[in-house]
Amino acid sequence: MIQKKQRSGLAHGLKFLIAILGIWVLAGCSRAPVNAQSHGVWSHYFVYPFSEVIQFVATFFNGNYGLAIIFLTIIIRCLLLPFTISQTKNQQKMKELQPEMKRIREKYKGKDKETQVKMQQEVMALYQKHGVNPVSMGCLPLLIQMPILLAFYYAIIRTKEIAAHNFLWFNLGTPDPTHILPIIAAITTFIQYKIINRQLEQANPQIQMMGYIMPMIIVFSAWKLSAVLPLYWIVGNIFMTVQSIVLNRKRKNMQTAANPNS
Structure with missing residues (x-):
């Protein structure tokens, strides 16, 4: 049981670390300015639209790209908030179901395929009864959010207008x-x-x-x-x-x- 908790905690930490490392590695990737003529699905259909949005929002702040990025970062995080709330609710429900999960694991201690299948069926029935979505507990929410966050990230480093402006000091x-x-x-x-x-x-x-x-x-x-x-x-x-x-x-x-x- 302790080992399972450790693996779960470590997996959660690793997902967070992978996200940070991904951004760190991508920082060294192409920084060629993005525009309407940029080729490739990623550059043209993901990064370029975000670049246009950044420039459009900056006009409402008198060309202040620092404020535009702060504003858009908050807006994007707010739009992604439902995924976080859903995942948090599922994590709480999973925590409340731990006694039941422990009972099921003790009931099906056998390692043979038939016993494991029965255990999985009972676990899934428990999830359905309490409205828990096991998919939202894994990497799916991260996979949904990361393209949006990375496209915005790339738009920031590949919009040449940003580099020409000052913000604060x-x-x-x-x-x-x-x-x-x-x-x-x-x-x-x-x-x-x-x-x-x-x-x-x-x-x-x-x-x-x-x-x-x-x-x-x-x-x-x-x-x-x-x-x-x-x-x-x-x-x-x-x-x-x-x-x-x-x-x-x-x-x-x-x-x-x-x-x-x-």
Whole structure:
């Protein structure tokens, strides 16, 4: 049972790490400016539309691309919020079903195929009874969100107009000369990971290491990247942190209402 908890916690941490590593690796990919003549399905139908949206939104902020990226990052995260809420609800239901899951595993201890099939059938019946969608517990939500987030990410680094503008104390197209942004990006990544994975870390302290590895990856990546990228990461981290706090508080209030004597 302990090993299963560890594998579950580690898998959750690995998914988060893979997402960060994916962005880090992609940072070294093509940065050729994107436009209406860009070839390829990815560039023309995914990245270019986001680039156009960024430029359009910037006009509402008097050409301030920094504010445009902050605004669009929040909007995109809000649009993806239903996936996060659905996944959070399923995770909570799964946690509540653990006693039943344990009973089923003890009932079907045999390793033969027939016993395992019966166990899976009873598990699926349990899921259906309580409205749990096991698909939303895996990588599917991440696979749905990642193309959108990566297309927006690529649009940021491949829209040449962004690099020519300043925001606050830095130029969006060059590394932050003070290195404040990479440090803030690392700190917000650490805080976000700790809040999201608080319960998993309590069940499996081994994944605490992930919370230290990811900020290190972020700070080293952002140190020499255009300042617009750590700005984007910071806004995303803050949004996800606030989102997790609000969802956790809402869940606790619902649990208290359901079990007032607990």
